[in-house]
Amino acid sequence: xxxxxxxxxxxxxMVEPSLVAAVDQLQPELRLLARYHFGWAEVDGSxxxxxxxxxxxxxxxxxxxxxxxxxxxxxxxxxTAVELIHNFSLVHDDIIDxxxxxxxxxxxxxxxxxxxxxxxxxxxxxxxxxxxxxxxxSPLTVERVQATVRLVAATTAMIAGQSSDMAFxxxxxxxxxxxxxxxxxxxxxxxxxxASVGAVxxxxxxxxxxxxxxxxxxxxxxxxxxxDVLGIWGDPTVTGKAAGNDLRERKKSMxxxxxxxxxxxxxxxxxxxYDSVDDLSDDSVARVAAVIEAAGGRxxxxxxxxxxxxAALAAIDCVGLVPExxxxxxxxxxxxxxxxx
Amino acid sequence: xxxxxxxxxxxxxMVEPSLVAAVDQLQPELRLLARYHFGWAEVDGSxxxxxxxxxxxxxxxxxxxxxxxxxxxxxxxxxTAVELIHNFSLVHDDIIDxxxxxxxxxxxxxxxxxxxxxxxxxxxxxxxxxxxxxxxxSPLTVERVQATVRLVAATTAMIAGQSSDMAFxxxxxxxxxxxxxxxxxxxxxxxxxxASVGAVxxxxxxxxxxxxxxxxxxxxxxxxxxxDVLGIWGDPTVTGKAAGNDLRERKKSMxxxxxxxxxxxxxxxxxxxYDSVDDLSDDSVARVAAVIEAAGGRxxxxxxxxxxxxAALAAIDCVGLVPExxxxxxxxxxxxxxxxx
Numbered sequence: 001x002x003x004x005x006x007x008x009x010x011x012x013x014m015v016e017p018s019l020v021a022a023v024d025q026l027q028p029e030l031r032l033l034a035r036y037h038f039g040w041a042e043v044d045g046s047x048x049x050x051x052x053x054x055x056x057x058x059x060x061x062x063x064x065x066x067x068x069x070x071x072x073x074x075x076x077x078x079x080t081a082v083e084l085i086h087n088f089s090l091v092h093d094d095i096i097d098x099x100x101x102x103x104x105x106x107x108x109x110x111x112x113x114x115x116x117x118x119x120x121x122x123x124x125x126x127x128x129x130x131x132x133x134x135x136x137x138s139p140l141t142v143e144r145v146q147a148t149v150r151l152v153a154a155t156t157a158m159i160a161g162q163s164s165d166m167a168f169x170x171x172x173x174x175x176x177x178x179x180x181x182x183x184x185x186x187x188x189x190x191x192x193x194x195a196s197v198g199a200v201x202x203x204x205x206x207x208x209x210x211x212x213x214x215x216x217x218x219x220x221x222x223x224x225x226x227x228d229v230l231g232i233w234g235d236p237t238v239t240g241k242a243a244g245n246d247l248r249e250r251k252k253s254m255x256x257x258x259x260x261x262x263x264x265x266x267x268x269x270x271x272x273x274y275d276s277v278d279d280l281s282d283d284s285v286a287r288v289a290a291v292i293e294a295a296g297g298r299x300x301x302x303x304x305x306x307x308x309x310x311a312a313l314a315a316i317d318c319v320g321l322v323p324e325x326x327x328x329x330x331x332x333x334x335x336x337x338x339x340x341x
Numbered sequence: 342x343x344x345x346x347x348x349x350x351x352x353x354x355m356v357e358p359s360l361v362a363a364v365d366q367l368q369p370e371l372r373l374l375a376r377y378h379f380g381w382a383e384v385d386g387s388x389x390x391x392x393x394x395x396x397x398x399x400x401x402x403x404x405x406x407x408x409x410x411x412x413x414x415x416x417x418x419x420x421t422a423v424e425l426i427h428n429f430s431l432v433h434d435d436i437i438d439x440x441x442x443x444x445x446x447x448x449x450x451x452x453x454x455x456x457x458x459x460x461x462x463x464x465x466x467x468x469x470x471x472x473x474x475x476x477x478x479s480p481l482t483v484e485r486v487q488a489t490v491r492l493v494a495a496t497t498a499m500i501a502g503q504s505s506d507m508a509f510x511x512x513x514x515x516x517x518x519x520x521x522x523x524x525x526x527x528x529x530x531x532x533x534x535x536a537s538v539g540a541v542x543x544x545x546x547x548x549x550x551x552x553x554x555x556x557x558x559x560x561x562x563x564x565x566x567x568x569d570v571l572g573i574w575g576d577p578t579v580t581g582k583a584a585g586n587d588l589r590e591r592k593k594s595m596x597x598x599x600x601x602x603x604x605x606x607x608x609x610x611x612x613x614x615y616d617s618v619d620d621l622s623d624d625s626v627a628r629v630a631a632v633i634e635a636a637g638g639r640x641x642x643x644x645x646x647x648x649x650x651x652a653a654l655a656a657i658d659c660v661g662l663v664p665e666x667x668x669x670x671x672x673x674x675x676x677x678x679x680x681x682x
Binding site: 026027029030088092095096114115116118119121122123125126127129130133134140145148149152153155156159160162163164166167 | 370433437456486496500
């Protein structure tokens with residue numbers, strides 16, 4: 001277990017006031033839904049401090065400004081916007097995936113209903129753009145417009161990735177390459193954005209922006225590979241999700257795709273179970289997990305995580321970025337790739 | 342019955358290629374959902390020509406460029422973007438309202454499921470911004486950025502209005518003022534945007550932009566008042582919605598709000614029916630409609646439509662806009678306020 005990098009808390013303290021202020025601009029009903037989702041309020045509106053997510057994206061954004069020699073505070077509008085987009089996607093993905101719990105409490109749709117979750121996600125999506133384009137405290141700069149254009153592009157990719165992921169349910173042939181392409185869109189694009197938006201807002205040279213974006217994209221793939229392992233073998237008391245959740249939902253995540261495209265008896269057995277229409281019992285879930293593990297699906301996904309982690313680190317190595325910030329980016333990447341939650 | 346204004350077809354021919362091209366940029370699964378929604382494809386992807394909506398927003402956008410002496414073609418990116426936002430809201434609102442039919446065919450959620458409708462709406466929402474910010478055929482201009490900032494603001498209002506509308510279900514006190522405020526957000530903001538975006542893209546003086554926006558906002562309120570009348574008394578074979586649809590869903594639309602805040606026996610009777618938990622029979626729906634009509638809810642809503650139509654026309658009268666375009670804007674407004682569909 002790697003220690004939690006200090007930058008997560010440091011960035012949270014920098015960005016959360018801006019995030020709270022953005023959410024406060026929402027109309028009262030939408031504000032409650034958003035505050036509940038972020039873990040700042042209970043269903044009845046009373047204060048809550050259950051805590052939001054890890055804040056990986058804001059931390060990347062802040063470091064990406066510092067990496068080009070700028071003040072981390074310059075990244076705040078980008079960090080706020082990307083956190084809003086990420087959370088819009090969580091609220092809608094929870095509907096789509098039918099997930100009833102997130103961060104150890106009911107998801108927005110399961111607490112308030114699907115209708116409220118649809119409109120809450122829409123509001124967060126739009127609020128992200130508003131934060132970048134209509135910040136009343138400062139004039140709209142060329143850099144801010146650039147950051148907006150890039151956010152829209154990253155969000156387009158994220159939505160396309162989520163749609164591809166959904167389409168995997170109806171496709172029998174899903175291999176590692178298809179999985180990686182989908183996850184580059186679904187997770188990589190927004191992390192690539194996060195890891196470069198501070199540099200964009202600071203007006204840094206394109207080569208630095210590109211290096212940081214590649215770092216983020218590769219980190220996203222490593223992140224997702226780890227996530228896919230945890231989605232099958234993670235400890236429910238740590239992940240906050242049911243054991244074998246991804247298998248129960250018959251997700252074609254990386255470990256599954258590796259076995260489904262790997263041939264042999266393991267592929268046949270896995271395919272038979274995935275093609276059946278019955279709900280999977282706890283025993284079946286355990287059995288599927290064992291089949292995938294025995295066929296190497298787990299080890300190869302862990303290796304894939306390592307590969308993309310290395311690519312992430314290589315992207316920002318020796319390109320002239322501020323060493324202290326690079327050290328923190330490295331630490332953050334190691335943390336993400338070795339986490340157990 | 343007013344004749345269909347020629348500008349609707351003229352603007353459709355100008356804007357539809359851009360709309361089709363925008364939707365073509367979507368990933369295949371999302372593209373099918375969008376093409377189905379627009380009436381260009383059937384569920385299986387085969388071509389369809391059932392026809393999209395009236396195209397009121399694109400027509401307003403084109404006229405708003407012409408009204409300031411510019412070529413209507415200048416408005417195309419704005420017209421495309423606003424049509425995408427409008428249709429994103431339709432796809433999500435149909436989920437929220439549980440509406441199974443739109444334009445005489447199943448809504449996206451009822452044809453493809455709620456999950457697909459959620460992601461399809463998200464994709465259209467984001468695509469609208471992409472159209473304005475990332476048009477590969479021309480560089481990003483100050484006017485285009487301005488049009489984007491305004492679109493985000495209008496969309497914020499639209500989402501807030503939809504959320505207020507949903508909240509009305511749990512509020513017993515809804516009067517005309519609350520209704521108008523909600524509808525100014527839900528419908529007015531986007532029509533105000535539509536009716537001014539061509540002028541914005543043409544770099545017109547602010548006073549003309551403001552006049553056109555007020556015209557659109559007021560037209561939106563007139564439109565919504567007419568919509569509320571049709572939602573209760575419209576002919577199902579013409580509107581494409583079930584008779585008394587709004588009453589069945591216990592919507593607190595303008596005619597209902599007028600009676601609910603009007604006192605007397607009519608308020609008591611309407612409140613008793615709206616507060617009951619049973620599904621309304623066809624007889625009950627007819628009875629409620631009669632109570633509202635007898636209490637003046639219908640006539641006063643029609644009068645409200647006229648009031649806002651007049652305000653719309655006054656906003657663009659004698660302010661120096663191109664007379665031919667103003668004539669078309671007047672014709673379009675008269676058409677909207679007198680329609681029976």
